[in-house]
Amino acid sequence: MSNENSHPTDQELLLAADGELSAHRAKAVRTHLLECWQCRARMSDLEAVIVDFVRVHHETLGGKLPPISLSRAQLSARLTEVYAKSKANPTLAFFQFMDARYSMAFLCFGLLAASLFFALLIGPSLRSLWSVPAQVAVAAPVEDGVEPNPKLTPGAARHVSMHDVCALPHEEVEVDVPDALRERILGEYGIVEKREGNYEIDFLIAPLLGGTEDPQNLWPEPYDSPVWNARVKDDLEERLHNLVCSGKVDLRTAQNDISTDWIGAYKKYFNTDRPINLSTSADIPSLDSHSSRQNRSPKMWLSGIEDPEKSGAQL
Amino acid sequence: MGSIDHISFPALAATASLSDRSEIECEVMRFFEEFRTPLLRYALSFRISVHDAEEVIQEVFLALFLHLQSDKSRKNLRGWLFRVAHNQALRKRTTLHQRIQTTSFDWIDAHRQPDPSPNPEERLFADQRTQRLVAVLKALPEPDQYCLRLRAEGLRYREIASVLGMSLGAVSISLTRSLGRLLRADRS
Numbered sequence: 001m002s003n004e005n006s007h008p009t010d011q012e013l014l015l016a017a018d019g020e021l022s023a024h025r026a027k028a029v030r031t032h033l034l035e036c037w038q039c040r041a042r043m044s045d046l047e048a049v050i051v052d053f054v055r056v057h058h059e060t061l062g063g064k065l066p067p068i069s070l071s072r073a074q075l076s077a078r079l080t081e082v083y084a085k086s087k088a089n090p091t092l093a094f095f096q097f098m099d100a101r102y103s104m105a106f107l108c109f110g111l112l113a114a115s116l117f118f119a120l121l122i123g124p125s126l127r128s129l130w131s132v133p134a135q136v137a138v139a140a141p142v143e144d145g146v147e148p149n150p151k152l153t154p155g156a157a158r159h160v161s162m163h164d165v166c167a168l169p170h171e172e173v174e175v176d177v178p179d180a181l182r183e184r185i186l187g188e189y190g191i192v193e194k195r196e197g198n199y200e201i202d203f204l205i206a207p208l209l210g211g212t213e214d215p216q217n218l219w220p221e222p223y224d225s226p227v228w229n230a231r232v233k234d235d236l237e238e239r240l241h242n243l244v245c246s247g248k249v250d251l252r253t254a255q256n257d258i259s260t261d262w263i264g265a266y267k268k269y270f271n272t273d274r275p276i277n278l279s280t281s282a283d284i285p286s287l288d289s290h291s292s293r294q295n296r297s298p299k300m301w302l303s304g305i306e307d308p309e310k311s312g313a314q315l
Numbered sequence: 316m317g318s319i320d321h322i323s324f325p326a327l328a329a330t331a332s333l334s335d336r337s338e339i340e341c342e343v344m345r346f347f348e349e350f351r352t353p354l355l356r357y358a359l360s361f362r363i364s365v366h367d368a369e370e371v372i373q374e375v376f377l378a379l380f381l382h383l384q385s386d387k388s389r390k391n392l393r394g395w396l397f398r399v400a401h402n403q404a405l406r407k408r409t410t411l412h413q414r415i416q417t418t419s420f421d422w423i424d425a426h427r428q429p430d431p432s433p434n435p436e437e438r439l440f441a442d443q444r445t446q447r448l449v450a451v452l453k454a455l456p457e458p459d460q461y462c463l464r465l466r467a468e469g470l471r472y473r474e475i476a477s478v479l480g481m482s483l484g485a486v487s488i489s490l491t492r493s494l495g496r497l498l499r500a501d502r503s
Contacts, residue, residue, distance in 0.1 A: 011491040020472050020487070049498045056448050057467045061356040068351055071369055075347055075376055079340050082380065226482045231473060238390055 008032060013043050017050075022200060024179045146228040147263060148204055148219035152188050155204045155259025156214040165210060166245035177201040177218065185218050200230055205259050206237040209244070210251065217259075228263055232275040236266045243269065339383045346396065347376050353468040354400045360464050361404040367411065371403045378403075394474035397465060401478055444501065451500040455493055462489040 008016070008029050015021045016029040033040050177185075182201050191199060199220035205211030221230050240258060243249040249269075257265040270276055351372060358368035378399050383389075452460065458479060465475045472486045479486070 010495060011487055014491050014494065015487060018466075018472070018490075045498055046494060049494050049501055052444070052448055052501060053452075053463060053494070053497055054467050056445055056452065057356070057464060059445070060449065061359045065352060065355055066365060066369065068348075071351060071372065072344070072347065075373055076344065078373065078377060079343060079380055082377065083337055083340055226485075229482055231476060231483065238388065242388075 007036065007039055010042065010046065013039070013046055017043065017046065022182070024182055027179075145220075145222045146225050147261070148221075149189070152216075153204050153219040154216055155255070156212045156217040157205050157210040157255050157259075158212050160210040160251075162245070162251065165208065165241070165251060177213065181213070181215065181218070185215060186220055188215070189220050191220055202230060202233065204262070205255050206241075208237060208241050209254055209258065211255075227275060228266075232266065233262055235276070236262060236269065239269050240265070339380060342383060343376055343380045346379060346392070350393065350396055351376075354396060357397060357464055357468060358400055358404045360460065361408050363404060363407050363411065367407050368404070371400060371407055374403050375400045391474060391477065394470065394477045397468070397470060397474070398478040401461070447500050447503070448497055451496055455496065459489045459493045462486055463493050466490060 012021065012025070012029060016026050019026070021029065033043060185201055186199070199222060201218050202221040203211045203213075204217050204219060207213075211217050221233070236258065240249065240254040244251050244254050257268065266275070267273060354375060355368055355372055358371045359365065361368075363371070375396060379392075379396065382395070452463075455463075458481070461479055462475055462481075465478060470478070472483050475481070475486045476483050481489075
């Protein structure tokens with residue numbers, strides 16, 4: 001929607017219906033719909049086709065689902081079995097839980113680990129002998145606008161105790177930026193009105209890490225950056241929150257790292273060059289190698305099979 | 316829907332007998348009561364058999380057990396469940412060499428509920444309309460189908476983006492495009 005008087009696109013109507021627009025944009029669309037019968041008719045068509053799709057979705061896929069009772073009993077029995085074995089002997093239980101089809105993956109992982117060990121041990125000397133340029137992992141590109149201007153948004157935090165920071169889980173620390181402040185931030189960044197819907201006003205230092213609703217801590221983050229987007233930053237915030245609350249990282253260090261270079265902080269705390277979802281790494285490593293192994297599920301580090309969360313092609 | 320941890324579970328009584336078992340086990344069973352049906356519907360949309368889809372669901376909740384037992388993140392467990400189901404269903408389909416065109420699960424014929432419309436003309440019209448929508452749905456690119464189905468199961472855009480590894484903008488564009496096609500088919 002380019003301004004208050006022009007018609008919203010179908011995409012904006014759907015975002016508004018799904019509650020996915022920012023408060024400011026949602027208000028603008030609601031106001032427009034009050035005045036424009038044409039757009040209300042379009043919205044009504046959209047809602048009708050959603051109703052039709054949900055009906056078809058349920059009829060075609062949920063019409064004759066088997067009763068839950070058998071499935072529940074089966075799961076309950078398998079959980080009891082796994083739990084009993086894990087209490088008796090966690091390692092043995094894991095191996096018994098593993099399906100035979102994973103044995104090849106386990107073997108491959110062993111070979112891969114041995115190769116890596118060998119490469120790390122003697123790789124540098126071989127490289128110097130042959131003078132072959134080392135292969136460098138390609139880092140995920142950093143798109144324009146995903147990092148704030150440090151002059152406009154250096155970050156700002158209040159004095160908080162560890163208790164304050166750790167009292168609430170991430171999901172409960174949601175702060176909506178008022179419209180006036182939003183306009184001000186967009187203005188400072190020189191974002192023209194017709195493009196403002198593509199941005200979300202984000203906190204550089206997240207509220208859950210003590211960040212404040214100060215213009216120096218807010219910047220317009222692109223809504224649909226394919227790599228370094230708001231979702232990735234959310235993951236970093238949660239990671240830092242967990243590390244701070246478990247005493248592994250000092251709160252001031254976390255605030256400093258995320259405000260100086262949040263993408264650099266992500267790479268540092270996830271030990272990766274790209275967001276985990278886009279990476280081929282098997283799991284999120286911990287800060288130290290010992291706890292890294294402990295934090296992985298036994299299924300992960302014993303077998304080398306893929307994490308069920310990440311296994312299989314994405315699309 | 317807010318945090319998954321705050322959902323009330325009406326079927327909790329069904330798992331009351333589990334009170335002497337581990338806390339995590341009971342928690343997994345509660346999630347099972349709440350999400351088994353939507354996850355099963357989603358797994359079936361990969362055109363695998365009901366039996367295979369049930370197996371996928373078992374694997375999903377066993378994975379949840381291991382996830383919780385390892386004390387991993389509890390953030391957005393609903394999205395996590397659908398992501399695991401998505402990957403497991405894809406793996407199952409690949410393993411079984413089941414192709415879209417030769418599915419053992421036919422959307423239109425196998426699991427249709429009888430239409431309650433009393434009037435034969437209305438029933439015929441509704442059937443034709445459903446068939447048109449199903450035809451368009453089947454012709455959509457797979458990622459677009461996944462987006463629609465995940466949204467129909469109540470997932471927010473961020474959760475869908477997380478399940479499918481897409482950006483928020485891509486989810487929004489996909490849903491708009493798909494609904495536009497369904498709308499045009501419905502009007503024709």
